[in-house]
Amino acid sequence: MIQELESQGVVSKTHAPFNSPIWPVHKSEGEWRLTVDYRALNEVTPPLSTAMPDMLELQYELESKAAKWYATTDIANALFSIPLAAECRPQFAFTWRGVQYTWNRLPQGWKHSPTICHGLIQTALEKGDAPEHLQYIDDIIVWGNTAAEVFEKGKEIIQILLEASFAIKKSKVKGPAREIQFLGVKWQDGQQQIPTDVINKITAMSPPTNKKETQAFLGAIGFWRIHIPEYSQIVSPLYLVTQKKNDFHCGPEQQQAFAQIKQEITHAVALGPVRTGPEVKNVLYSAAGSHGLSWSLWQKVPGETRGRPLGFWSRSYRGSEANYTPTEKEILAAAEGVQAASEVIGTEAQLLLAPRLPVLGWMFKGKVPSTHHATDATWSKWIALITQCARMGKLNRPRILEIITNWPEGENFGLTDEEQEQVTRAEEAPPYNQLPAEEMHYALFTDGSCRIVGMNRKWKAAMWSPTRQVIHDCETCAAIRQAKRVKPLWYGGRWSKYKYGEAWQIEYIALPQIRHGKRYVLTMVEATTGWLETYPVPHATAWNTILGLERQVLWRHGTPERIESDNGTHFKNSLINTWAREHGIEWVCHIPYHAPAAGKMERHNALLKTQLRALGGGSFKNWEQHLAKATWLVNTQGSTN
Known part of the structure; x- marks a missing residue:
């Protein structure tokens, strides 16, 4: 050789x-x-x-x-x-x-x-x-x-x-x-399906006799775990005997797990295809068991008697998660399921959430129960993730709808007329002075602490103290107050610290999906001049973010010192952090609810969309073909600097 x-x-x-x-x-x-x-x-x-x-x-x-x-x-x-x-x-x-x-x-x-x-x-x-x-x-x-x-x-x-x-x-x-x-x-x-020769190879494997053979078996079958419901819970006895702290033994639990997982892979179903369109219903079914979390994503279109699965996920509890309350475990399963679903169907698709407990209603009010094991920061993350996803999608109804059903196990899938009424978009309430007398007392706050006197709202004095305390304890509020006290880097019509090419603001904008599958544009604005760079991608991911920055910024304008973005997972994760650290780039996330932090970015995105609509004859038709010209028009005519 x-x-x-x-x-x-x-x-x-x-x-x-x-x-x-x-x-x-x-x-x-x-x-x-x-x-x-x-x-x-x-x-x-x-x-x-x-x-x-x-x-x-x-x-x-x-x-x-x-x-x-x-x-x-x-x-x-x-x-x-x-x-x-x-x-x-x-x-x-x-x-x-x-x-x-x-x-x-x-x-x-x-x-x-x-x-x-x-x-x-x-x-x-x-x-x-x-x-x-x-x-x-x-x-x-x-x-x-x-x-x-x-x-x-x-x-x-x-x-x-x-x-x-x-x-x-x-x-x-x-x-x-x-x-x-x-x-x-x-x-x-x-x-996507498991090849027959792979199934035959796995089912022919003999029970493991040591840790190495157990690891080899788990490695062979683990690649296909997305096809197997509750995979993690089934194989947990096998993983247990591969840990360094444990001696190997193939007891009844391991033998049962070995036999069950081989049986499951022979019955594994095909996944997909991923379909899009207003008639497609995406349902995320999540559950929290005694040993771990599981969730599955399904799709159904009119005319189908049963939906098609897009994937099954599961994992064991980590660290203190096993001590969470049942409600916390359900919310954790829903939150992780939403993240997994967004990778499959994108962040703009409608998603029906079907948890085992009706826990979402009060989450939209931002409430944290008085008795809980997870930290307040974890709760804030859960609430932000789920409520943010719920507000994404079409305006005629929210993205996540709290529907408690037994689907996909049941034969009949879909929303009843009663459920459809429950999930329609809320209408704006009538003015206070037009409410019936019996509703006026509790119209603004359920405890009656807010009133209308003349044309003004009045609150009880007792409301101000807890309100001030909540604002004082809010980390985001503190960051906004600090930002208002500090002289901004963009001040008096010029960038006070950085030179050309040293600071950029970036963001993703969503556009209608085109034939080649692209539906997002990574927009990058140079902070001192407002120069715009764009990069179309099929998915808003960390990898595409890095690819767009390297091709449109680093290779054209040199390595920047500072990049600003929002807190999305495609910007705020370990892959981005490692890349930025290797290039010596300071990556700064915008302060939530603080409009000046991303004002320049928003203006350029609005200009870009306006140009794309104009070039598309009033719509975003063929927007990728027009993207280069639209970017040029923004840079030569639409710059705000």
Whole structure:
């Protein structure tokens, strides 16, 4: 194998001060792959600013296409198509039978090889204006409604790759076909399924006899946990015996868990496709059991007798969560379910929430019960998450509707006429002086502490003391007061601290979804001049945020010192924090309810939408085609500076 690689110029003999042990891997096709144990090298290799795409996000995106035909392409020896710089080759040296070799091409086993390979292939496809596709390193998939359409797309992809000096194996090209495997998952009609050979392999596995075998079994089946309801609770006895503090034993609980999870995977259902539109009903069913949380996401459209599942999630309680009250556990399950659902169907889709306890009504009032185990900060996070999501979506009804049903277990899904009346949008109350006499007393506050005297509202003196205390204890209120006392960075018509390109404000705006699946625009405003950069994306995620900033800001204007954003999860998370820290960027989140914090951003977003509407003839039609021109118009005509 080494001689063959040497004859192809992939490796060559060398004399280097570095050396790593080789680690051959037996491939499923029967061939051998030469890999090297680069763990020591990986530990001292600095991180890259770019990252790999998330496989789960790719699956969600492909699921949303609901395609009829597919085709996949797998580049042959993609890593070996990428030359390694001569000055970097010594550190990749290895020894075989007393002879030292090194790689002339990108080696397998080095931690940045997949990222570099993915980026180069992605760049080649973008330069070649490739048709709509999804890519994970060297695996590429295209889709369409007819075999001919998919064939032409696949042919175009292959031609672009060949022109970029990548090799394609005919045996690695699959389709057009109605059923295909991509990233190990079986795809058919937009649904993801567990391949039959995977099910057969797992069900044929013998009961584990030690920790290593248990971990191998859990690793094999854990990849498919999204297909299995209450997976975490079922396999918890098996996880228990893999912990370092516990000795291995395969008792009755472990045997039952092993048998049950194998039975569950044989009955696992297909997931998807993700459908959109006003007629689609998305239902999140959440529950909190004695050992953990579980939630599932379903969809139903008119004409279906039963909804289709989009995924099942579960996990055990962590830390003090086991001590939460039943109500707190239900709210925790609902909050985490909302986050999981938003990754699948997006943040703009309507969502019906079906918890086991009617706990949401008073959450909209911002109340925290007097008896609770979770901290006030945790409660605030739960309330903010759920109530914020409830206010997103169309105005004719809230995004989250508190409907207590037994669906999806029941045969009849949907809202009764009585339930429909309960969830319609609330109407504005009549003026106080038009209320019946019996309603006036409690019209403004249930304790009657607020009155109308003449044209003014009057409160009892007792109201002011607790109100002042609440404001005094509010962290957000304190931050707003501090912001008002401090001289703003933007003052007197100029940016008082930073120079051009050193400070940016960013935000996502949502637009109608287009044919290629994009429905968000990352908008970036340079703070000193108001210069606008835009980047369209299918999902508002941390990865897309980083990608947009690197392409539109860092590569064009240099690395900034400061970036300001809101507190959304696509901005405030560990991936963003790590990226900002590596680049020496101060990432500042706006103060909630403090309008001046994001005023410049809001003005530019309004200008951008106005230009897009004008270019689209009064609507956002073909907004992605008009985005570049609309951005240019804002920068040349609509700047507020």
